[in-house]
Amino acid sequence: MKKRIILITGANRGLGAATGIKLSEQGHHVIFTARNNHKLSILKKQLSHQHSSVDFIPLDVTRPDSIIEAHHTIANHYPQIDTLINNAGIYTSGTVDISTINDQAILEAFTTNTLGPLKITQQFLPLIKQSPEGIIVNVSSGMGAIVEMDSGSPAYRISKTALNVTTKLLHHELYEQGIKVNSVCPGWVRTEMGGPSATLSIDEGIRGIIWAATLKKKGPSGGFFRHGKPLQW
Numbered sequence: 001m002k003k004r005i006i007l008i009t010g011a012n013r014g015l016g017a018a019t020g021i022k023l024s025e026q027g028h029h030v031i032f033t034a035r036n037n038h039k040l041s042i043l044k045k046q047l048s049h050q051h052s053s054v055d056f057i058p059l060d061v062t063r064p065d066s067i068i069e070a071h072h073t074i075a076n077h078y079p080q081i082d083t084l085i086n087n088a089g090i091y092t093s094g095t096v097d098i099s100t101i102n103d104q105a106i107l108e109a110f111t112t113n114t115l116g117p118l119k120i121t122q123q124f125l126p127l128i129k130q131s132p133e134g135i136i137v138n139v140s141s142g143m144g145a146i147v148e149m150d151s152g153s154p155a156y157r158i159s160k161t162a163l164n165v166t167t168k169l170l171h172h173e174l175y176e177q178g179i180k181v182n183s184v185c186p187g188w189v190r191t192e193m194g195g196p197s198a199t200l201s202i203d204e205g206i207r208g209i210i211w212a213a214t215l216k217k218k219g220p221s222g223g224f225f226r227h228g229k230p231l232q233w
């Protein structure tokens with residue numbers, strides 16, 4: 001197995017933390033990032049004993065100053081990023097209808113779930129280009145798939161559909177440069193976001209993210225996957 005340097009956003013809890021822990025157990029070097037320094041230091045305390053190949057850096061995906069600062073720190077320490085996992089996300093306005101939703105709710109979800117991954121990708125792209133096999137994973141959702149489009153959660157759905165479009169566009173621009181870009185839906189997972197009634201455990205939810213984050217050189221790009229199986233957009 002090739003050891004990868006992996007950067008994950010929103011990695012202080014839920015799918016992001018579990019994905020980072022599993023990848024570091026597999027021997028990869030994982031840079032955990034989170035917007036909340038306090039939560040990051042708790043995670044650091046928990047992991048530093050048993051996981052040696054880890055790093056912890058503050059990063060709020062909605063704040064340009066935070067993105068620039070995190071990039072500065074990382075670029076000073078690492079020659080390349082092999083995998084970027086855009087995992088940070090928010091779920092808002094679940095019970096609101098599209099016919100009544102206000103601009104603010106849509107913009108809030110869009111800023112974190114769509115623009116966040118795009119800005120992070122833009123900032124870290126020079127480092128990803130240094131990798132011989134760069135990979136970008138956008139953690140999306142079946143709720144953003146047009147073929148599965150249902151009612152409810154309009155802000156979240158719009159933001160994840162737009163994230164999927166971003167994945168496709170990045171794929172077309174970056175594939176020839178050896179960088180694979182995919183969207184992944186983890187399924188409905190028991191995290192703070194998914195809630196206790198969700199059908200999947202965190203271990204089950206992260207499998208497809210780990211698969212996409214460690215694809216072989218000839219692996220797919222420009223696709224949408226759940227548990228490693230293609231999904232329709």
Ligand SMILES: NC(=O)c1ccc[n+]([C@@H]2O[C@H](COP(=O)([O-])OP(=O)(O)OC[C@H]3O[C@@H](n4cnc5c(N)ncnc54)[C@H](OP(=O)(O)O)[C@@H]3O)[C@@H](O)[C@H]2O)c1
Nearest residue numbers: 010014015035060061087088089141188189191192193194
């Ligand atoms: N759970 C599901 O059923 C499910 C289904 C489909 C897709 N997903 C997607 O999977 C991803 C992870 O979800 P999850 O279930 O693990 O959710 P979660 O438990 O709510 O965790 C979300 C993570 O994102 C972080 N975050 C939010 N806004 C951020 C920002 N501006 N900058 C940096 N980090 C930020 C949170 O940090 P704080 O602790 O600071 O809030 C937290 O670490 C999300 O993109 C979500 O849309 C989840």
